Amino acid sequence: MCLAIPGKVLTIEGDDPITRIAQVQFGGITKRVSLACVPDVAVDQYVLVHAGLAISVIDNAEAQRVFEYLERIDELTELSGETS
Amino acid sequence: MKYLDEYRDASSARKFAEAIRRITTRPHRIMEICGGQTHAILRFGIDEFLPPQISLIHGPGCPVCVTPVEMIDKALEIAAMPDVIFCSFGDMLRVPGSNHDLFHVKSQGGGVRMVYSPLDAVQLASENPERRVVFFAVGFETTAPVNALAVVQAKKRGLTNFFMLVSHVLVPPAVETILGSPNNRVQGLLAAGHVCAIMGCKDYEPIAKRYRVPIVVTGFEPVDILQGIFQCVKQLEEGRAEVENPYARCVKSEGNASARSLITKVFQVVPRTWRGIGEIPKSGLGLREEFACFDAELEFQTSKCPEVQSNACIAGLVLQGIKKPEQCSEFGTSCLPDRPLGAPMVSAEGACAAYYRYRKRRDLS
Ligand code: SF4
8 A cells, every 4th residue: 555656747738836747757657646745856856656656756866775785795794793 | 667677577586586595584564654565575485585583673664654634534524515626646545534534535525536646636726716626744854855745736727626635754753653653663664765755764873873773775666675675684794883874775875855845845843643653753744834825724614523533443543653554453355455444454565454464375376
């Protein structure tokens, strides 16, 4: 139920924060999505969409960090602290 | 698809799985709270990549599964009324009430509609002024903002024929109930990423401290889930119990302020009964008084009949991670996805349905 899917903002319509709508592209399909909770989003950014509402703007720098973390995985597997 | 495919990459997933194997020196029991993650774990066979010392316990994070029978019975009664269009997310349609489900009401000519968003239900209400349109608002913090927005839009449009049957639940109180129980087996937690996208991570800090459990905010793709498990195991091995957020591409530590203010505008915290667990104080959301005119429970008089539940169903133990679905005597015999005895077999995110769909098939092949 908490499933949310990333999509790309193609166009934005309206100024009223409660009714602002975007066309958002998910793979091959496009859907109308409310932008009521992402007031600062711009066209071409990616949003995370749940039940017709964008709940978060995806942070590209943070998105890369997972793979940076993975590059350091060998040193990360050296444990520190109070192992028992 | 960007931000999806790269997190399903098999070689990255394998690297995390190997790293988990390297650092694991003793048994650890980790609970993934969210049913969406349970589904992904079974679908991608993530638990089979893990060393045998690590057991994943499936949490109560399936709103469909924890909605009490009494609430389903109310929905069924309202949906059968002749002037009602009853709207719901698809997976609520097959949840058994005491006698039948919403699909049955639909087959008997009831106005039951599956919608993608509560905003579609508001639209239906404005297109059908002669009907009363009711939306079944179930869900966790992830779904609360869009449900709140639907109420705000209905008010703004001056609709008097839109109502909500609210059975919203909150994650942290349920987590505390599980961690504080004398039967608790959970040593580490994967917090549900999309709940945290709304609420942030701060609520978990006192919980991590009080119960000395590491809590890692985790996404829904295989690489995300394996990273969550890796960071959780690493903390357990190092004797730490902190809140970490590797899902920061979607989750800010303070959450989403606009979404949170929508929730507090429309909803207030109320006690809520969880199917299989019982009443938990301050664990749900209900409409605030100023939005009471949208409350389906006030609009519709429903009878209070005693609820009937299958005696053999151990959903409560499954939802608290005390038993696995396969340990239920009815699993795969008298309880099947197309005739479920309990809610965890109904929703795709329920632990019983996930085990049936992915485990059973593999056993047969
Ligand atoms: S398998 Fe069916 S009867 Fe058993 S706990 Fe799960 S839902 Fe209940």
